[in-house]
Amino acid sequence: MKIMIIGASRGLGRALFEGLAEPGNTMIGVSRSLPRDLKLPRGAYQQWICADFSSPRTAVQHIEAESPDTLDTLICNIGIWEKTAFSDSYAFLQQTDDETISLVDVNITSILLLLKRLIPKLLSSNSAKPQILLTGSTSGLRQSGRPEMAFGASKTALNGIADALRENFREEQLAVTSLQLGYLNTDDDLSVPRDTAAHNGNGELIPVHDVVNLVKTLLTLSEASFVRELVLPAIKDPRF
Template sequence: MKIMIVGASRGLGRALVDGLLGDGHTLIGVSRQRPGSLDAGLGAQLQWIAADLARPVEAVEQIAREAPAGLDAVIYNLGVWEEKAFSDEYAFLDDADEAIVDMVNTNITATILLLKRLVPRLLGSSKPQLILTGSTSGLRQSGRPEVTFSASKFALNGIADALRESFREQGLAVTALQLGYLNTQDGLSVPLADATARGEGELIPVHDVLTIVRALLSLSNVSFVRELVLPAIRDERF
């Protein structure tokens, strides 16, 4: 399959790149910069587009110019959060207006503008798929106080719902993947048993997310997973 991964340079995105490359897929990675640690010998199997989606209009046009004309799947993994998010120091009233605007532009505006250009490239596939990486913070009664990040992930659910209805007749499968807290420190090179030990059961290893994505990509073209919630088993919010 020919797959674009947006937000691919580190953490979960990098794990998806490494895992799906190993499965033999052709990948197009998108991030602000191409990681220096990538194997330069991958040739035609890996293309990289360096674009900063914090500047949505400019970045989207660049990606549209450099992306292939046809794609089988897009994994949209982009998302930024408040400087003090997920800590006891977070306080909504302390967030700078400029930082809030930047988050909305990156997490919502860039997503809508880029998908407007990428969806037509998916529709030519025999099994077009779009996987949107959301967050349990975007679910109702999530138990999290981060206002702008939660709002942007809630908006992602609305984007997914609307795209399903807009392109249902063309067979576009849209999955919202709602993830809990991730262990992004341990990549695929770390054994799963070691990765699960970090966080004492409260952090999801990226290995598990890769397993889910592989399953989604392997479905037939007559079924899809509408939404999947993946929290850690010891996450008391769920």
């Protein structure tokens, strides 16, 4: 299986890159810089493409040129947020125009341009059900209880992108899954035991292990089904 992960150098993206790298799989990672000390099993192949989504057009042109002719799975793990997001100091009216425009370019524009260039590679796959996984957020759900305007709007837009993709490519059996994730414990990588990572999050942070395990399940479903949307909040998240 050829799996491309956008934003694969750290945090959740890195966990997915390492966790899905099974023998025989080819992992294509996209990030601004190459990560160090990756832990991949013997027989798993890797390729890295350096791209900076602050310049969406340049980034996607480079990815298109450097990526394989075919892909089986694309995981879009793209997302930046306001500098003061998720803190008491966040205030929408204090956000600069440049910051808002940059966030929209990375979180929305780059994904649209990327999908336009990579969907043909997915449809050329020998897989009976090529897949796209879009990393969303519980901040993009209705009544999320979060005030971050640009970030929340961009993750809500991702839901619309997913719905439109399904309609555009339903006959081609393109499976599109939205991952609506709550707050993650990205300090503890896969080398930390899952139960330890869960304990460190004190019920308020989700270990990346849980997301990796769920994505593994998604990739093993038969061609007859797919998961449309997966909502994964922390157990103590008062919004859910």
